[in-house]
Amino acid sequence: MLKNDSLLKVLLLSIVLLLGVIALRIDGPMMETVHAQTAQFDHVTIVSPLFLHNGEQGLLLLDKRNANVWFMPRRDGTYSEAQFLIRLPFEQLDRQPR
Numbered sequence: 001m002l003k004n005d006s007l008l009k010v011l012l013l014s015i016v017l018l019l020g021v022i023a024l025r026i027d028g029p030m031m032e033t034v035h036a037q038t039a040q041f042d043h044v045t046i047v048s049p050l051f052l053h054n055g056e057q058g059l060l061l062l063d064k065r066n067a068n069v070w071f072m073p074r075r076d077g078t079y080s081e082a083q084f085l086i087r088l089p090f091e092q093l094d095r096q097p098r
Contacts, residue, residue: 043063043064043065044061044062044063044064045061045062045064046059046060046061047060047061047062047069048060051071053071053073053083053085056073056074056075057073057074058071058072058073058074058079058080059071059072059074059079060085061082062088066087067087067088067089067090068084068086068087068088069084069085069086069087069088070082070083070084070085071083071085
């Protein structure tokens with residue numbers, strides 16, 4: 001019984017050491033440097049992923065910086081240049097209802 005217990009401890013210790021070597025390898029995936037990208041377009045919200053405007057399908061976008069609504073038509077699987085639709089008067093949201 002004592003021999004089996006010491007053999008088990010040696011096997012478990014060797015497994016732990018080998019896993020530690022794998023985890024601490026310098027060229028391994030756990031030591032790669034990750035660079036976060038800034039959220040360049042975090043002010044843009046997709047209002048509708050499928051919107052019809054003048055017979056064309058596309059994206060309806062809201063720019064939260066200035067309350068502009070844009071439409072990006074989709075033609076042949078790619079998005080064309082954005083078209084300005086309207087500016088929403090968000091400043092009126094602070095007023096009391098009539």
